[in-house]
Amino acid sequence: MVIKRLCLDSWENRILCLPQRGIGDLIFFLPLLHSLHSSFPASEIFIPSTSQGTPYFQLINLIGFLSKTPKFLPNVSQDEFELHRQIAFRECKGKLKREYEHKIYEKYLQGEQYDLLINSRSNRVESVLCASQVTRKDVEESYPFHRKHMVDRFLFYADYLGIPRVVSFKLDLTRQDLTDESIRGEYVIFNLGGSVKEKKWSTTGYSNVSQWCAKKGLSVILIGGEEDRDQASQIQGSNVINRVGCHNGYAIRDIVPLVRGSRVCLSGDTGILHLADALGAKVLGLYGPTSPERYGPYNQREYVISRNRIDQKLENICSCEVIGFLEQIV
Numbered sequence: 001m002v003i004k005r006l007c008l009d010s011w012e013n014r015i016l017c018l019p020q021r022g023i024g025d026l027i028f029f030l031p032l033l034h035s036l037h038s039s040f041p042a043s044e045i046f047i048p049s050t051s052q053g054t055p056y057f058q059l060i061n062l063i064g065f066l067s068k069t070p071k072f073l074p075n076v077s078q079d080e081f082e083l084h085r086q087i088a089f090r091e092c093k094g095k096l097k098r099e100y101e102h103k104i105y106e107k108y109l110q111g112e113q114y115d116l117l118i119n120s121r122s123n124r125v126e127s128v129l130c131a132s133q134v135t136r137k138d139v140e141e142s143y144p145f146h147r148k149h150m151v152d153r154f155l156f157y158a159d160y161l162g163i164p165r166v167v168s169f170k171l172d173l174t175r176q177d178l179t180d181e182s183i184r185g186e187y188v189i190f191n192l193g194g195s196v197k198e199k200k201w202s203t204t205g206y207s208n209v210s211q212w213c214a215k216k217g218l219s220v221i222l223i224g225g226e227e228d229r230d231q232a233s234q235i236q237g238s239n240v241i242n243r244v245g246c247h248n249g250y251a252i253r254d255i256v257p258l259v260r261g262s263r264v265c266l267s268g269d270t271g272i273l274h275l276a277d278a279l280g281a282k283v284l285g286l287y288g289p290t291s292p293e294r295y296g297p298y299n300q301r302e303y304v305i306s307r308n309r310i311d312q313k314l315e316n317i318c319s320c321e322v323i324g325f326l327e328q329i330v
Contacts, residue, residue, distance in 0.1 A: 013115035015045045016069070016128065018105060019154075020120055022195065023271025026059055027278050028150040028298070029120070031167045032157055036118070037065045039163040048073050048109065055271070058252035064172030071108045081107065090196065098123075118157060134160060151298045169278035169299070173256065183261055185219055188330065189276075191267035192224035192231055192244060198289045199268040201314050203234045208319035209266065209326070214239040216330065221258060223272070263330045266322070268314060269295050282329050284322065288314030303329065 015036060019029035036045055049068040050056045060066055074082045085100035102123050110127035117130045122137040134157060139145075143156040151167075158165050190210070194200040210220045214237055222232045224244040232244035243258075255272060256279065259265055264282040267273040269290045276283045277297035285297050287306040296304050305317050305325060 013040075013043050014113070015040070015043050015116045015118065016109075016112070016114040016130065017045060017047050017118045018120055018125070019047070021050070021056065021073070021101070023055055023059055024269070024274040024295070025150075025271075026056065026063075027169065027271065027274040029154050030063065030169050030278065031151055031165070032118070032154040033063060033066070034166040034168040034170065035155070035158040035163055038166045046114070048105070051075060055252050059275070062171040062173065062252065062256075069109065069112065073104065073108060079104070079107075092196065120154070147293060149294055149296065149298060149301075171278065183258065186217070186263055187219035187221050187241070187261075188213055188326075189221050189223060189258060189262045189265040189267075190235070191265060191270060191272045192222060192228040193272065194268045194270055196289075198312075199270060199314065200228075200231075201268060201286050201317065203231050205315075205317065205319045205322065206231075206235050207237075209322055210235055210237045210240055212323050212326070218263060218330070221262070223255065223258065264326060266326075273297055284325050284329060286314055286317055286322070288312045288317075 017029070017033065017036070019025055033045065036043070044067050045065060046067045046069050047060060049060050049072055051072045060068060076083045076086055081100050081103045085097055085104065088097035088100060098121060102121065102125070105125045106127045109125060111129065113129040115131045117125065117128055117133040119125060119133060119135045122135055124133055124135055139156050139160045142160060145153050145156070155165050155167070190206050192200065192206070213220050219239045219241055220237065221241045222235060222244050224232060226245050228244045232242050255275065259276045259281045260279055262281055264284055265273065265276040266284050266286070267276070268286045273283055273285050274297060277299050283297050283300050283303055285292065285304045287296070287304055287308050289308070289312045291308050292301065292304040292306045303325065305321055307313055307316055
């Protein structure tokens with residue numbers, strides 16, 4: 001069923017969007033957000049945010065037309081549901097993770113009022129007071145989700161609502177200071193991080209590529225979280241600049257200028273890879289447990305090396321294969 005009344009140009013209401021909760025997930029959701037904003041410029045579009053200062057919070061700030069819901073989503077020290085959601089996520093128990101996500105939204109959005117709720121999940125959030133709620137289940141019944149990229153899946157929501165698609169990843173880079181004058185010369189980025197260890201490439205692989213970069217006169221900037229410090233310390237070379245763990249590892253205000261100035265960003269399937277792709281930087285994605293057809297860098301899906309249909313083991317990607325791709329890109 002298409003919600004016909006949303007096609008009115010004068011529509012002025014409140015829209016709540018519930019994308020998935022990662023940096024990459026929000027990037028995938030961004031074209032749908034632009035589609036909604038383009039069709040309903042007078043409407044206020046809300047999204048639940050994690051606490052102030054987190055990378056997710058900072059990314060929402062770069063989507064200039066978004067408003068945050070009154071309550072922040074909880075961290076693990078604040079709510080038992082969030083603790084169990086994080087555990088299920090680390091253990092790759094997708095169904096259980098989604099169950100706890102649903103409980104969190106039911107709890108933290110209870111009593112809020114919106115005219116339209118766009119829900120990336122299949123279960124309706126019953127505690128929110130809204131005139132219309134569109135879930136994944138609703139859209140999936142009308143459009144072919146199978147083997148579609150996540151961006152295309154979310155754009156089916158625009159089709160369902162009867163509004164034009166706006167395939168844009170534009171971010172408002174004027175909203176904060178996004179310059180880094182400490183960067184000199186040409187460099188590539190190695191993003192060592194990954195939401196799970198299966199999405200992380202080998203130290204040997206990165207070291208071999210670092211040596212290739214040195215021969216090309218390229219510096220290497222390592223980024224990642226606290227958990228990546230040990231690996232970063234093992235990637236040696238006079239051309240290596242280690243920024244792992246700096247500024248909370250993934251502060252968007254620090255990552256954006258780094259990525260925009262790089263020759264290429266080498267990364268597993270992470271939010272940083274998709275942020276780089278959205279910013280128009282060159283990327284090379286390394287894929288194992290996740291499908292590049294579904295989760296690849298949307299604008300550069302040809303620049304992917306994947307073991308997904310072989311053994312799903314990222315560590316089995318050979319450095320010579322990565323170097324071969326980089327020779328085409330850099």
